[in-house]
Amino acid sequence: MSLQKCFADLHVHVGSDWNGNPVKITGSKSLTITAILEEASRRKGLDIVGVIDAHVPAVQEELTHLISEGRAEELEDGGIRFEETVLVLGSEVEIYDAACSGPVHVLCYFPSLVKMKAFTEWLSYKMTNINLSSQRFYGTGRELQEYVHSQGGWFIPAHVFTPFKSMYGKGVKKSLKEVFHPDLIDGVELGLSSDSNMADRIEELHDYPFVTNSDAHSAIRLAREYQLVEVGASSFSEFGKALHQSGGRGIRKNFGMNPKLGKYHRTVCAACFHPGSPADHVCEACGSRKMVKGVADRIEELSGGTSDAPARPEYIYQVPLDYLPGVGKKTYGRILDAFGTEMTIIHKTSFEEMIEVIPRHVAASIIAMRTGELTIVEGGGGVYGKVQPKLS
Incomplete structure (x- = not known):
């Protein structure tokens, strides 16, 4: 089988179900499963999109309706095709068992609606509200891992360094083995505040592939992080082979x-966003005791040993188009109308083509993003960093 390259973002939230009921409380109300699929296919240019609220019964009903109307179809190799995009069915679950120091979010993926519906039934006895996203699982991390693998699924700890609700942020003191079986982890999601080089300072992560996903709560945030995978086709089974470097597939x-x-x-x-260090218990600027430990400092605490990191895929710094100075709603719409999807614009469209449609300084920022030359102001404490304007 010849292999093809696909863009994939495996962590997207449903804001509301098709009845208007909330799924992800902090998500956009307009972000239904249908809206996600339309955005991924028509505007973002994603070949594979993972929706991690597919355990919700009303979301499953909407998908069944799309299939019955002929707008989507389940694939024999796993996943659901909608126009140019294949949907991978996932669920974000919060673990907080006796072995955890704090709550941990994990991502569980399944090959089919039948498997996901069975997971919903199983979860309904171990979760207070099956109709919402990222709910507390009343069981152990290893119990959840074993179930997912027994059904042919993937298990991936989510945004593993985030200070709140993540494996290294709050869940474990030193090692993932405190909560999880290391052999039942299929990949590690890095999150927005770390990259491959940072994560590889932790030796126990050397055995796992790293995935980069958007954790999108609104349509515009799809594909703010993603990966390029080489697979035989866009499907659940093929992406699973890529995770495990099987048959020439891979990230x-x-x-x-x-x-x-x-x-x-x-x-x-x-309180005031003044920079500090993990040793600070009181802010030197305002006296507040509410210091939020940064990902870079947490990784420094966990790093140890001197073993060489494995060879990794190239990690390329990018941002969504609307993060760039000068890319407002009108400019964003104009450039999509001219060139198609975000993937086309970010990866293929030339500077000369862009300046026929948008101002030179905006085109310069897009090229600077492509070549990793953007100037960044650091973020922290719950406030995102910023991209400085690129002059040209």
């Missing part, structure tokens, strides 16, 4: 925001 590039743009990159005071 070839990770596209993610510069960690400095992440809202938890550095340690800052939550």
Whole structure:
């Protein structure tokens, strides 16, 4: 089988179900499963999109309706095709068992609606509200891992360094083995405040592929992080082979925001955002005791040993188009109308083609993003970093 390259973002939230009921409380109300698929296919140019609220019964009903209307179809190799995009069915679950120091979010993916519906039934006895996203699982991390793998699924710890609700942020003191079986982890999601080089300072992560996903709560945020994978086709089974480097498949590039743009990159005071260090218990600027430890400092605490990191796919710093200075709603719409999807604009459209449609300084920023030359102001304490204007 000849292989092809596909763009994939595996962490997108449903804001509301098709009845208007909330799914992800902090998500956009307009972000239904249908809206996600339309955005991924028509505007973002994603070949594979993972929706991690597919355990919700009303979301499953909407998908069944799309299939019955002929707008979508389940694939024999796993996943659901909608226009130019294949949907991978996932669920974000919060673990907080006796082994955890704090809550941990994980991503569980399944090959078919039948498997996902069975997971919903199983979860309904271990979760208070099956109709909402990212709910507390009343069981152990290993129990959840074993179930997912028994059904042919993937298990991936989510945004593993985020100060709140992540494996290294709050869940474990030193090692993932405190909560999880290391052999039942299929990949590690880095999150917006770290990259491959930062994560590889932790030796126990050397055995796992790194995935970079958007954690989108609105349509515009789809594909703010994603990966390029080489697979036989866009499907659940093929992406699984890429995770495990099977048959020549694999993740070839990770596209993610510069960690400095992440809202938890550095340690800052939550009250006034003055920078600090993990040793600070009181902000030197305002006296507040609410210091939020940054991802970079947490990784420094966990790093140890001197073993060489494995060869990794290239990690390329990018941001969504609307992050760039000068790309407002009208400019964003104009450039999409001219060139198609975001993937086309970010990866293929030339500077000369762009300046026929948008101002030169905006085109210069897009090219600077492509070549990793953007100037970044660091974020922290829940506030995202910023991209400085590119003059040309």
